[in-house]
Amino acid sequence: MSDDHLRETIVEQRVVHRGRFITFRVDTVEDAGGGRHQREVVDHPGAVAVIPLDGEDLLLVRQFRSPAGRALLEIPAGTLDRRADGSTEPPEEAAPRELAEETGHRAARWRRLGTFWTAPGFASEAMTLYLATELTAIDGYDGPEPDERLDLVRLPWREALALAETGRIEDAKSLVGIFWLARLAERGDL
Numbered sequence: 001m002s003d004d005h006l007r008e009t010i011v012e013q014r015v016v017h018r019g020r021f022i023t024f025r026v027d028t029v030e031d032a033g034g035g036r037h038q039r040e041v042v043d044h045p046g047a048v049a050v051i052p053l054d055g056e057d058l059l060l061v062r063q064f065r066s067p068a069g070r071a072l073l074e075i076p077a078g079t080l081d082r083r084a085d086g087s088t089e090p091p092e093e094a095a096p097r098e099l100a101e102e103t104g105h106r107a108a109r110w111r112r113l114g115t116f117w118t119a120p121g122f123a124s125e126a127m128t129l130y131l132a133t134e135l136t137a138i139d140g141y142d143g144p145e146p147d148e149r150l151d152l153v154r155l156p157w158r159e160a161l162a163l164a165e166t167g168r169i170e171d172a173k174s175l176v177g178i179f180w181l182a183r184l185a186e187r188g189d190l
Helices: 091-103 157-165 172-186
Strands: 008-018 023-031 036-043 047-054 057-065 070-074 077-079 105-117 126-137 150-156
Touching: 008 036, 047 091, 047 105, 047 172, 057 091, 057 157, 057 172, 070 172, 077 091, 091 105, 091 126, 091 150, 105 172, 126 172, 150 157, 157 172
Parallel strands: 047 126
Antiparallel strands: 008 023, 023 036, 047 057, 047 077, 057 070, 057 150, 105 126
């Protein structure tokens, strides 16, 4: 089946604001029928999310999220760094860094599970999800980055699944990760 009738081609871009790691822009697109429309876009370099599984325990972080107006329980995650040459670091480099920064742990085994779009209706952020196992604490870990305030929360993963199923975990990447973990366990693929 062809998607040609659904395609939109960008004919003009206007940057509204360029931030530290995201850019807000307005794209004028032309659809397959020749019609022109505007799309408001948040341009994002991408991110990683990690399911850190320590035996039966899942390591989560609780942190205040300003847009939500409260603290949320989440799997560790972070934005891909932009390099001096403008390129973006590979997700497989970012995932261990984010796990270490947010939880104070390293993983001996990494498994890339997949990539998903966080909000494709308005944002270009693609997030790559990893399963991290065989965790060890980092000697001398002194907490997350100075601009991050978070608490490490260790829960049996089935308890985290129950929190997700009852709406007490509301963060989308965490829901994706926890439900993916449950599916792997159900298939005997952990």
